[in-house]
Each structure stands twice: as structure tokens, then as C-alpha cells.
Amino acid sequence: MTALTWITVLLSIAMFQVAIWPEQTVFENAVSLIELLAVAIVTAISGWRWRNVATGLLPATCVAMVIVCGVLPFAVEYFLKRPFLGIGSTGELQGAQALRNIALALSACAAHRQMSALAVLASMFLALFACLMPVTPLQYLLLAAYSLAATCWLVARHWEGINAQMPRHTRRTLPKRAAATMLAAVAVLCCVSWFFARGAGATLVLRGIMPSSGGQGDYDPFARRGVFDGEQLVSAKENAFSFGPVDSEIFLDSEEPSLFDMFQDMYDEPVKKNKRSERAIALPFRQMPTAETKLATQEQSGREFEAIRVGRPKTVPQLRDLPAKHVCEVIGRTPLHLRTHLYNGWDGRTWCWRGDAGESPLRMESDGNVPWLKVGSGYALSKTVVTEPHSLRCLRYDGAIVPTPVGTTKLRIADVDRADMFRREPDSCVAMDRQRIPRMTVLHFESQLVRLPALQAMPFAVASYVDLDRGEDGTKLNALTERIVGDLPRGWRQIAAISQHVREHHSLNMATRVPADCDDAVEWFLFEAKAGPDYLFASATVELLRRAGYHARLASGFYVQPARYDERTRVTPVLAEDVHFWAEVSPDDHNWLVVESTPGYATLEPPVGILEHLGRTLAACGSWARLHAVTLATAILLLLASVWQRRRLAYFGGWLWWWAGCRGSVRRHTLNTLWLLDQRSHLSRRRRRGHEPVERWLRRELPGNSSRPTASFCRLCQWALYGADRTCPLSMEQARHVCWQMRSAEKPFISMWRSTIDLRPREGAETL
């Protein structure tokens, strides 16, 4: 059997190696063969060592070797081949190589019946994998040899398993235990599925359940076609709005005013006469589509079946448009503030923008081969600053101003490599140099987020605003500001205190309107109404921040709500009602930070790593522990004492139980005592073995096993357990006395040696 197992496994490995040989370069094959050789040598040595391990548990080293061999291909891939050799394999090939190594390692234990079966099973999957690859004549030969060897193995296994004897009896019963286990497992599975799915479809729940099956957004440069998410989705052929948010589709011409017009710029072909025309960018010829199929428009997110790709005109369905109500969709972490307008002038009633942009001019910069539009200087990159990527797909957004995440440093639209396609608005927001951003345009952003410790340490420049002095009203606001700021150190703590004050002392009410005769809406909001819409929250925050000496301004745009995140499409839609106002503060008049004081709204924080998350949790636990220090300390001390004295506690508890139950009949008293001794033996880890009768156990455990009390107690126990209505061998007094002696006996049964009572069974002892 061992030899057959080896032959079967080696043939499957040969099939596999022959199958993958053309798929890899010579260098890759050499590396793979070296790895295989190493595993084979280790396996051969181990196989010689474990040649006699036929049954029972496997040695731990054997199990470890199987695990190591299984992990080896992945380790070689990610720690050697990719970083140092610049080569790589697909995920499927790595898995198959792991299977190959496991089959080989299991062959080392081929003498073991179960391991032999597992090795052949693994070899079968390996052979199946090899058959899925392009088959060569040599593979046919190997496949025939493998089939022969596997058949021989099966026959040998069958004959080995036959026990040369007739069955003694047969029993046909319903496997109740197995059925109950199965039902319980199914019930648990259903509960777990329901808990995780909760109405979501199978597509969503099972997404990514198979490795390398795609759908997780992962990207692998060594993946085969159709594996992982690939470079992008399938490009559209002619109509720019046919498919999902892929950068390629916006290259195309359509009836809609497009950002690109390759025909107009590159060739003299007839141009589709659009009633509206705007600036476009030229694209090279190779990106011109060849298909002429009329395609439908799909504005919703998600992927569709690519029936049009195969070019079967008669089967192309009449696709219907799938309109979306979303203004735009965001891919990335939320909550997110998408800024569209800024305001820095405030007279108590109206916000406006005063002055020029004051920002650096727009320019393109290249990050690798990808052109990016530099829109902000940002902070110097360090561990305290996190770069956050976002993508935005414009749908019903009808404007040229780019909704930009606060803190954006650069943005990109695929193949738009000219800075003059954009412009700065007067309020320094970025806009495209056209009337509107084309529908379905995908914009990519990179913004910066600052970690909280860095924010708290950040120096904020002092700013003074001349329009703050508005008569007596300013006095109350100044006093309020001073009261909020108090003794807090200047910086983010003061800003957070102001934001927190506005948030906690006022309620959000979108229907509240400032009276027409009100001269200062902020003061009315802060001191009279105590409620209002979000712009009053933001205005009040800006006002208080400015009075505290900070650069602050009002911003409006869209608030991307995390609650709207669509798990199926993995985008967060932005609706028209998501317009929002918020305050912004700047430490240096260049980089701005969101100060969100409206209840129910939050700001995007830098991603928290596991360690940081752990630290936060620990800090929270620490603060809770400080608050309940006395209670906690008492509980811990009690717990430690209980653990330390657990045997004594259990001993005492057992004694209490015995004491409570010993007031009944002699039989109950005896059984209670027996239970007590059993519990004590359990505590001393010398519990009675299941097959051991009570008498033998008691005589073994009790030091005075030949003494009269022990013998009497044994007889008493036997009577109590099996004697039914037979006469008790001892009188009631004697029985209780013996039980009492046994109760007080621990490891050395000291009290028994002092016994002086006559425990001889009496004639005509009482019948209980």
C-alpha cells in the first residue's frame, strides 16, 4: 500500500508539473522545481522515519511538516519570488502547488492508513487540476498511468479493508444521534446565515468566499484574466454611458456633450452634431472603438452581464435604461464632506466670499504615468498624516465645480492631463473649465487626514476678523467664547470644545427659520432659539472660532452619509438632500480642517489600525477602571482569592451541601457522604474511574482501607446503592457516625484511626 500510495502521488505530481510547464517561464519553472525538490527530500527522509507509523495519532512533527509544506508555496511567492526575483504565480497555481506539497508530505506517512487515503485524495485533485490545463500527449500517458495506479490502490485498499469473517449481526436503525447532530448543524448554519445576511442576497453574502474568485476589490498583477477584479471592468465600445464607472468609457463619443472628442481632434471623420458642445480632450487612435452597436445607458452602480461583448446581434437584448436618482456616488470611506462652495464674509445675516482665491495655481503633476491635478499643498507627509483615496462618479450633478473632499491635495480624471481643463473658482474651489462635469465622469481624489495627536499638537495661527465687532451683540458672543474656551490650551482642544458646545447645547431642526428682522442670526441661534438648521450650527461655530482667534470659514457641499452605503455595489450614493453646511478651520490659512458641530454628522477620521484600535479600547477600559477603581479592585481581589483558594471553596461548598442533605434517611446520608468523597477525589484529581466499583475505589483511596470504619462504610455504600429494601447492615447511629467519620476524612483519614466506636453490624439492624 505504501508503495502504491507513493506511485500514485508521484504520478499526479508529474502530471501537474508537465501541465504547468508551458504556463511559466524557464526561470519560474526552475524555482518551482527547486521548491519541489526540497519538499521531496524532506518527505523522503520523513517517510523513512515514519515508515512504521501505521495507526494511532501521528507524530506532531509529521503534522507540522504537512502544514509547513502547504504554506511553503505562499511563503516562497510573497517573500522570495515577488519581492526579490520579480516573478509570480496566480493564486490558483499557488493553491495547486500547496496541494502538491501536501500530497507529497502526506505520502511520508503512507504507512498510516488514513494518511495514505488523504495523500491519494490530494493527488486526485492535483490530477484534476492538471487535466484542466492544456493537455499534451505526455499528459495523456501520465494520466493513463495515474489512473492505473489509482485503481490498483483502490483495489488494494478494498482487499485490505475486508475482514475475513461473517457479520455477526446487522442492525437497521435510524441514526438518531447523527440526524440530531445534522439538524443542529443545519439550524446553527441557518441562524448564522440569517445573522450575517439579514436580507442581503447570496451574491452579497458569498462574495469573495472562494479565494481569487474576485469581487473583493483586490488587485493582483499576476492574476490570470478574469481573476480578481483585473485592471478594470470591461470597457464600453461606443456609448460612453453603457457600463459602469470605468475610466475607459468616458473616452468615447456620444450624443451627450462628452469630455473627450477623439474624432474631432484626431481625424476628419464626420462628427456627431451635438447641440451642445464643450471643451474636450484629444485621445490617441488606439482607443477608438470599433463596434457600432447601439447600447443602452445604465447609470446605476454595479456590473452587468456583458452580453454585447460576444457580438451576437440577434441575441443582444434591448437593454433598458436604469436611471439613478443619485447626484453622485462615492467610493471610499465615509462620512465625507464634499465641498462645493466656500464663504468667508459674514455680516450677521449673509455669508459671502470676499477676496481672491489665495490658493496656488492649478498644475498637473505625474505620479508614475498617471497625471494628477495638484489642487492643494497639503501637509508634509509623515506618520501623523494619512493619505485618503476617494473616487466620485458624477450622475445627476449639474455643475462645473468639482465636489472635493476637504483636505484634497490632488485629483484625477482618467487621461485628462491638462491643467487648463480646470480652473479655480473665486472662492478657491476647483471647477472644470466647462459648463458642467459630464455625466458618469469618475474623479479620483487624494486627500489628507491628520491624526488626533498631531492635531492636538498642531499650532494654529492667530487670526483677527474686523467684521466681528457688531455692537453689543459681539460682547455676548465674546463672553460665550471665553467661557467655552476657558483655560484650555490654544489649538485643537479649544476648537473641539467650541464644536462640542454648539453640538451639545443646541438641537437640529431643519424647519427653523431665522426671523426676518433679526440682525445677527448666530446670536439668535445661540442665545434665543437654541435650535436651527445645519447652516446655523456651522455659522455659529465659525463665529465662535473666529472670536477665539482662529482662521475659520463656512463651507457647503454634500455630506456623504455612511448610512447610505450600498453593500452590493460598494458605493455610497449622494442624494440631493445631502447638501450640508459645516465649518472649516485652518492652522495656516492653506490647509483646512472640517469642524462638524451639527448633531448627527461626523467627520472622517484617519483609519485606525489594529494596534491603535486596541490602544483606544485599552484607554477606554482604563478610564472606566479609574472611575470604578474601588469596586474593580475589590472584585479582582475576590476573584484572585477565589482562584487561589478554589479547592478550599469547593471543599467548603461540598461540605455545606453534604451538611444540608444529611438530615434525611440513612440511605440519603450515606449517598451524600459518598458524593462528598467523590467530589473531594475529583478536587484532588484522583477521581474514580468509570469502570471501578465503589468498594474497590474506596479501598484504594482510603489509607485505612482494611480498617473497620472503611469496611463498614463500604458495606453501607453498597447497601445504599444496590441494596434496595434490604436491611441496613448498621444501625442508624452507627451509620451516621461512620458517615461523619468519612466526611471529616481527607487525604490522610486521621479521624478513622481514632475511632473507638464499635462498628460491628448488629443483629436485626433497622430496616429503612
Add this chain to the structure above:
Amino acid sequence: MMVSEPIATEAAFANAHRGAAIGGDSYRQTGESHAGGGCEFQPVLDTLRTALNAALRGKQEVTELVLACLLARGHLLLEDLPGLGKTTLAKALATAVGGVFARVQCTPDLLPTDITGFQVFNQKTREFEFMAGPVFSDVLLADEINRATPRTQSALFEAMAERQVTIDRETHKLSDTFFVIATQNPVDSHGAYPLPEAQLDRFSMRLSIGYPDRSSELAMLAGDIQNAGATAAAQTVITQQQLRRLQAHVAQVHVADAVREYLVDLAEATRRHADVPLGLSPRGLLFWQRLSQARAHLRGRDFVTPDDVQDVAIPMLDVRLSGEPEARLQLIRAIIGMVSVPVFTAAKRTTP
């Protein structure tokens, strides 16, 4: 799971199978008095014990099991080397319990009718008369039973199981206290016919006597000199009527439900065990319960405990399992180790 601490019976059997002497009186070390219980038959039993122990020195455990077999109305198979006292024990027992004693020396030419009896034509009366065989006795010693042919061995089937024989369509009742003691030599197997399973299942237990210990042998030698080579004459200590009453009394020993379930669990364990080709039969299970009752009575109790069940397990199962003696012993230990003794489950039933 193995029984790590062999019980006294196991030790006796292990020593016997190894051909070594059994040292000491392991049974007495349990500290339990044989005279306990206050039964009216206890003096008779003590006398019987003494008589058997006098005939077979240093083998108290064996004599206890022989007595248990007798009280349980079973039959005994003694398997041991020649000269270890098999016949002596059988004769001493037959003499002690009184009644008719018969002995058959089994040989290959022994016929079934030589055991059961046969019809003889009386020339004088010109009628067929029945000549009763040795089976019509109270204690039958079948010496070297494996020397008889299977056909002759089978002649004992009906007699052992039903205490009757059928000859020429006529059924003859045997004694109520009919007790078969068969011996066989496990070493010399040439010209021997191993007993079939059906025959073995009719025995209650198989015992090996083993070599006596040093002190017993010294006492035996000294006794032989004192008696001037003459064999001490054994005396009858119990009448057949007393024996019948005693056997009936033993059959009334209480067996709790939990103990009965324990017995059934053990029987099922023998049937489930992969190394046991033929599990315990219901007849064997009945023997087991009777032997446990007898054992409990001999220990002065009127109810059976799992200790009693385990004490008789080895000789009782030994006769029903195949294989080498040491392997059989290991197998029985494994089977006993597989089944949990009812303790607190029994307590729940008995506690009001």
C-alpha cells in the same frame, strides 16, 4: 480502557495462566468476613470452604469460585496442567456435597452411550432394560474431556443444559443438583478435540488452578509425611437436600435494576467489541447473574453489587472467548473497562 488494578480473581487467573504460584490470600485481604450476613447456611458454607481448602491448599480464591459455580447451579471446566489438583478438587467437592459421584475418563474411543447409558436386552426377562450411565449422578467428573470425540462431548449437551437426557425417545431426569466438573489439559493437544463453542457455553466458568505457593507446598509435604502417604479421607458436609435449599436461597439474592443494566451493558460490550467474534449469549448472561448472586451470598450479602459482577467476570467470560489465555484476559479487562459502573445513577433510583 484497561483495568489498571486487577482484582483478586484476575490476579489468580493471571498467575495461573503464567504457571506461577499465587502468593498469599488475596481474598482475605479485602477485609470482608465470609461469615457475614447472618444466613442460616453460613456454617455449612464455612465447613464446605474448609473442606475444599484442605483438599486444595493455598487456592482459596479458586475454591470460592468453585463454590460460586456450585451455588449458581452451573458447571465447571478446569483447565490446567497435569498434577495441579484438578481431579483432587473435583473429588473433594463431590465428596463434600454428598450424593452420587461418577467419574468418566474421556478417551477417543468413548461413546456417547458410555456417558448417558443405554438399553440392554435382558435375556432373563426378555425385555430391554435401561443401564444408566455416569451422567445419572450428582457430581460428574469428566476427566480430560477434550480427549473425547465431539460426538461424545455432545452427549453432555442436554444433560448440562436441561438436567435430563433422552435415550431412545425416552427422557430421563437427572439429579437437581447435577454438577459437571470437566477437566482438560491445555498443553498436550495431540489427539485432542477442542470443545466447540456450543459445549463451552454450557459451562459456567473455566478455572485454572495454577501452582501452589511455597508455603502451601511445604505444608502439603509435611502433611503427606504425617499421613504416611495416605490420602486424607474427605467427609460429606452438606446433604443434597441442603444443597438444593442453598441453591434456591442463592437464586433469591436481590439484583438491583442498575446492576442488571450493568450486566446487560457488559454483555452488549462483548457483542460490540471488534476482537470478540462471538459475543455473550443470553444463556451466558443468565449464568453471569447467577454467579454474581452466588458470589454476593458467599460474601455475606443478600444483594449483588458491581464488585460481584466483576469478580466472576473473568472465569465466566474466559470459557466463552476464544484465543490464547493471556489475550483472553486482556480482552476481558478491556471489556470491563469499557462499561461504566452504575453509582450515582443507581443512587437516584434507590433514593426515595
